[in-house]
Amino acid sequence: MDYHDIVASCEEDLDRYGDSFQGAGWTKTEAAADLRYDVMLDLLGRRTDVTLLDFGCGTARLLDYAERVGLAGLGYNGLDLSHKALDVCRAKYPARRFYDIDVLTDDAGLPVFDYVIMNGIFHWKGAMTQSAMIDYFRRLLVTMAGHARLGLAFNVMSTHVAWQRDDLFHLPLETATDIVAASISRRFVLRQDYGLYEYTLHVHL
Numbered sequence: 001m002d003y004h005d006i007v008a009s010c011e012e013d014l015d016r017y018g019d020s021f022q023g024a025g026w027t028k029t030e031a032a033a034d035l036r037y038d039v040m041l042d043l044l045g046r047r048t049d050v051t052l053l054d055f056g057c058g059t060a061r062l063l064d065y066a067e068r069v070g071l072a073g074l075g076y077n078g079l080d081l082s083h084k085a086l087d088v089c090r091a092k093y094p095a096r097r098f099y100d101i102d103v104l105t106d107d108a109g110l111p112v113f114d115y116v117i118m119n120g121i122f123h124w125k126g127a128m129t130q131s132a133m134i135d136y137f138r139r140l141l142v143t144m145a146g147h148a149r150l151g152l153a154f155n156v157m158s159t160h161v162a163w164q165r166d167d168l169f170h171l172p173l174e175t176a177t178d179i180v181a182a183s184i185s186r187r188f189v190l191r192q193d194y195g196l197y198e199y200t201l202h203v204h205l
Contacts, residue, residue: 037065043153048073050114118154
């Protein structure tokens with residue numbers, strides 16, 4: 001199993017639940033999904049005069065949220081490997097740019113943006129081993145840092161929980177910060193203050 005199976009699982013959610021928070025893979029509530037979008041957008045300082053790549057954009061629900069909270073002017077772009085999700089994105093936002101690029105195979109066709117957001121990309125690992133998921137995590141972060149001018153944000157399941165699920169990617173804080181500091185930047189902010197069983201890193205470049 002590899003990361004392409006993660007894409008297949010996301011498409012199963014979209015087929016089952018449609019363009020909704022559950023269709024985006026969030027199992028709790030729409031309010032919890034919106035909270036994640038809010039924490040991610042904090043990376044930008046609520047600016048709209050910047051370009052953003054929503055990596056693993058799904059059906060562009062981050063942009064839905066941004067428009068609801070007055071950030072419609074944001075220079076939003078999306079990227080996903082799911083053709084089904086991208087069809088929804090392009091129908092909703094025909095004037096926006098959406099990319100279908102496997103960056104771990106060839107990222108030459110992807111521009112550089114001010115910010116890259118990777119929301120929910122590292123939550124589910126399915127049958128992947130922990131070591132394989134950590135390797136995927138490191139490779140993808142380093143690759144996408146090369147496409148960000150100012151910063152990137154990502155979230156991961158916390159180990160500070162009562163129990164852990166084998167199919168989720170629970171990553172110790174020190175492992176994440178060691179990888180970020182060694183491979184990307186020592187300038188980052190850790191967020192584990194928003195009440196969900198995960199944490200977010202805002203990495204400044």
